[in-house]
Amino acid sequence: MKAVILARVSTRDQEDGHSLDAQIANLKLYAQRKNLKIIREFTIIESSTKGDRPEFEQMIDFIKAQKERIALIVDTVDRLQRGFRETPVLNDLMNRDVLELHFVKEGNVLSKDANSTQKLMWNMGVVMAQSYTDQLSDNVKRSIKHKISKGEWSGPAPLGYLNIDDPDTKSKTIIPDPERAFLIKKLFQEYATGVYSQAELIRKAKGWGLRTFKGNAVSAQTFNAILQNPFYYGCMRTKGQLVPHIYTPLIDKSLFDACEAIRTGRGSKKAVSETKEPFLLRGLIQCAISGRTVSCDLKKGKYVYLICREPGSADKKVWIKEEIVLDQIRDVFRSIQIPSGVLAEIMNHLNNSHESEKAFHHAAIKNLHQESEDLARKMDQLLDMFMDKSITKDIYDRKHTQLVTRQQEINRLLEQHHSGNEQFKIALTSLITLASRAYDLFERSTIDEKRQLIGYVFSNLEMKGSTPRYSLKKPFDLFVDLADCKEWLPGQDSNLRPSD
Numbered sequence: 001m002k003a004v005i006l007a008r009v010s011t012r013d014q015e016d017g018h019s020l021d022a023q024i025a026n027l028k029l030y031a032q033r034k035n036l037k038i039i040r041e042f043t044i045i046e047s048s049t050k051g052d053r054p055e056f057e058q059m060i061d062f063i064k065a066q067k068e069r070i071a072l073i074v075d076t077v078d079r080l081q082r083g084f085r086e087t088p089v090l091n092d093l094m095n096r097d098v099l100e101l102h103f104v105k106e107g108n109v110l111s112k113d114a115n116s117t118q119k120l121m122w123n124m125g126v127v128m129a130q131s132y133t134d135q136l137s138d139n140v141k142r143s144i145k146h147k148i149s150k151g152e153w154s155g156p157a158p159l160g161y162l163n164i165d166d167p168d169t170k171s172k173t174i175i176p177d178p179e180r181a182f183l184i185k186k187l188f189q190e191y192a193t194g195v196y197s198q199a200e201l202i203r204k205a206k207g208w209g210l211r212t213f214k215g216n217a218v219s220a221q222t223f224n225a226i227l228q229n230p231f232y233y234g235c236m237r238t239k240g241q242l243v244p245h246i247y248t249p250l251i252d253k254s255l256f257d258a259c260e261a262i263r264t265g266r267g268s269k270k271a272v273s274e275t276k277e278p279f280l281l282r283g284l285i286q287c288a289i290s291g292r293t294v295s296c297d298l299k300k301g302k303y304v305y306l307i308c309r310e311p312g313s314a315d316k317k318v319w320i321k322e323e324i325v326l327d328q329i330r331d332v333f334r335s336i337q338i339p340s341g342v343l344a345e346i347m348n349h350l351n352n353s354h355e356s357e358k359a360f361h362h363a364a365i366k367n368l369h370q371e372s373e374d375l376a377r378k379m380d381q382l383l384d385m386f387m388d389k390s391i392t393k394d395i396y397d398r399k400h401t402q403l404v405t406r407q408q409e410i411n412r413l414l415e416q417h418h419s420g421n422e423q424f425k426i427a428l429t430s431l432i433t434l435a436s437r438a439y440d441l442f443e444r445s446t447i448d449e450k451r452q453l454i455g456y457v458f459s460n461l462e463m464k465g466s467t468p469r470y471s472l473k474k475p476f477d478l479f480v481d482l483a484d485c486k487e488w489l490p491g492q493d494s495n496l497r498p499s500d
Contacts (some may be wrong), residue, residue: 003036003071008044008079023075030104073102077125082133149401151246160184174247183210185250192258195451234412244408288464311465336438336479368410
């Protein structure tokens with residue numbers, strides 16, 4: 001009789017080991033003893049319990065294609081199957097006299113004439129294999145649950161992080177990816193400005209060199225997955241719940257929330273829509289009548305118009321030349337100046353604010369370090385109580401999880417305070433630079449930079465018909481004469497419809 005032999009291992013970790021070779025050698029000896037002629041060898045490296053089994057199906061198709069009964073030789077039942085999913089197929093082939101099963105170590109041979117005892121032995125072998133698989137699954141679930149309780153992530157790290165082996169603990173951990181972490185943070189920061197559409201940021205990310213682990217450019221699906229992943233601010237999502245993790249956050253939660261508000265449209269800033277032309281004011285101005293974003297249009301290939309609604313008749317459109325609005329925006333930037341006599345006073349005030357800020361961070365850090373030391377002592381005491389059997393394991397696990405969770409919160413707060421002090425100094429420098437040279441910076445900037453500057457300085461920029469209105473963000477409102485700038489007058493021809 002002709003025969004097919006099957007050797008299988010479950011994971012690629014075993015591919016280069018001795019398991020396959022040992023199985024094949026044993027199966028060949030068996031075939032020789034039984035005078036079975038081997039016509040094909042199948043070595044399968046796949047799980048028999050998860051998903052499709054393409055190589056198993058290929059073997060079945062090969063057996064079906066033969067014109068005579070084929071003996072399928074396997075080492076043990078669990079090398080062929082670890083559940084009853086394959087049983088109907090195998091039974092059908094045996095009933096049609098196409099297949100004969102040989103389980104070497106169990107000493108069981110089944111065909112269409114197999115008796116009840118032989119079938120029972122086969123089914124018991126499947127039951128035992130299934131039980132073993134279930135135990136492995138239970139162990140994996142317990143391990144994952146335990147890791148989650150300690151704030152550890154058991155899956156692949158998201159883009160911007162790396163899974164590595166920790167040389168100190170000899171276990172796996174997750175660290176910020178030195179090549180991608182700062183780009184992920186930049187992606188959040190740029191999106192939070194509300195200046196860019198999703199498509200624009202995806203193109204920018206490609207220009208920055210941000211790539212997936214497979215080397216592909218960031219897709220729209222990946223972009224959205226990044227924006228919605230709480231892992232970046234310090235929490236992992238598991239079974240619909242957020243659990244603090246122990247790894248270094250790339251951003252703070254306030255930045256994540258700002259991006260989420262833009263993405264969902266719940267915040268004051270909305271996600272900017274993509275347009276064919278790079279309109280400077282696209283998405284930056286709201287129509288005071290309709291409440292919608294003022295749209296832009298290009299006429300004759302060079303004239304840009306803003307389109308909003310007529311105050312007295314909301315169903316009528318008003319067309320305003322973009323250049324007229326831009327001239328008035330330039331006037332605002334030109335008016336933002338710090339008189340030389342006041343500059344020294346402002347610098348002194350800001351330096352005093354910086355000292356207050358430093359004192360605040362120092363006090364907060366000191367208190368957090370003290371609490372961290374108290375938590376460490378409580379963990380030691382808790383472990384002593386558990387070792388002395390003063391408390392049960394359930395109580396220990398619950399209390400330990402609470403202490404670890406708070407320790408993770410403290411670590412994040414410490415990180416925020418350390419970075420907050422540095423960010424405050426950077427903000428001071430940027431503020432003075434912008435306030436002192438606002439107009440010059442605006443004029444020398446690219447379209448993207450102009451859009452960012454407008455978003456940084458202006459608040460509630462809107463059009464009421466042909467009249468642009470605005471307020472300035474603090475502290476820029478202190479540097480201009482609001483009596484002159486609070487409401488602009490429409491320029492000449494600002495209410496004219498463009499000719500087609």
